Amino acid sequence: MAASSTESFCERLSEKLAAMSKTKGVDIDVSVLEAQRLFGNLPSTPLVMVIDYYHNDYEEAEATTVTSLKHTYPRREFKDHGKLSNFVCDSRGFEELVRGLACRFSNRSSQHKILLNKTFFFQVVKEIFYSERGVGVKLEDGSTYRAKYVVVSVSIGVLQSNLIRFTPTLPMWKMNAISEFDMSVYTKIFLKFPYKFWPTGPGTEFSLYAHSRRGYYPFWQHLENEYPGSNILFVTITSEESRRVEKLSNEAVQREAMDVLRKMYGDRIPNPEQILVPRWSMDRLYKGSYSNWPNGYTKAKHDQLKARVGSVYFTGEHTNSRYLGYATGAYLAGWLPACPLYTI
Structure with missing residues (x-):
């Protein structure tokens, strides 16, 4: 099957999955893979698998065996904002968005400016204790701060770890809602070369590598459109491949990546001058990249996941069901009222 016809096949399958997830009277949920099996369209060859990976794993950062059909298709972010993906190449980084929001908040009134001056950076919360009288937040340096309420916006991965202790222990319904959700891992490995050896120009920015093992260094992209002359390639891996690669040294990751590139471009290509390997799941302050709704x-x-417990409120991208996993979801979750359904 040619690559173009294979991609058309995957797009048609995506349309079928979206239609199935919206079927009236069907209240059961299945994984994306189960739905593919129902249609008799299981990806089998390396080529079909890598294109299917692009349509699914590349978005949710988890395998189709895990991802919920009902809460993934149709993809609301594409439906609401279009399918065009914009690569942000602002040299100030993602941090500038946060700074912009903070400035808007601090300029509202002198009272808010005072509150902003009491913001403590580079501090790690170790314990949150709460009662009917209010809450307390204890930091790693031993200092404690008290308030009427606290808003917890750490990732679902951090909530699932032992970084923050809640006293008293969160109720079982809350703990179950937290533990049963998924935190996926999405890894972009950047390689800077002494010169570019890959094609550039219209239609060349992305390349797929078909391998018998699903998700093995599958999705490549160059940065000549965003940063001409940068000589940078990066590859995206996800899920279990991300967790496997995170445990390797940079040198070992480079050997694997270069083995793939030499299969794609020949044996005479140079080694990279630099390599960057993010390790999101191993960072205790993140424990992954973003959340994914499991089958x-x-x-x-999910209402329990975002519900408050007494004076402790919860927010974050994992609490927004419409734009789950996106900065848009995190932003909107900060504006929406807390779910009042489950309280102590």
């Missing part, structure tokens, strides 16, 4: 996780359970 079988109900709407009622």
Whole structure:
């Protein structure tokens, strides 16, 4: 099957999955892979697998065996904002968005400016204790701060770790809602070369590598459109491949990546001058990249995930079901009222 016809096949399958997830009267949830099996369209060859990877794993950062059909298709971010993906190449970095929001907040009133002056950076929360009288937040340096309420916006991965202790322990319904959600891992490995050896120009920015092992260094991109002359290639891997690669040394990752590139471009290409390997799941302050809705996780359970417990409120991209995993979801979750359904 030619690459173009294979991609058309995957796009048609995506349309079928979206239609199936919206079928009236069908209240059951299945994984994306189960839905593919129902249609008799299981990806089998390396070529079909890598294109299917692009349509699914590349978005959710988890395998189709895990991802919920009902809460993934149709993809609302594409439906609401279009399918065009814009690569942000602002040299100030993602941090500038946060700074912009903070400035808008601090300029509202002198009271808010005072509050902003009491913001503590580079501090790690170790314990949150709460009661009917209010809350306390204890930091790693031993200092403690008290308030009427606290808003917890750490990732679902951090909530699933032992970084923050809640006293008293969160109720079982809350702990179950947290533990049963997924935190995916999305890794972009950057390689800077002494010169470019890959094609550039219209239609050349992205390349797929077909391998018998799904998700093995599958999705490549160059940065000549965004940063001409940078001589940078990067490859995206996800899920279990990300976790496997994170445990390797940079040298070992480079050997694997270069083996793939030499299969794509020949043996005479140079080694990179630099390599950057993010390790999001191993960072205790992130424990992954963003959340993913797993098969079988109900709407009622998600209401519990975002619900407050007494004076402790929860927010973050994982609490926004429409733009799950996106900065848009995190932004909107900060504006939406907390779910009042489950309280102590």
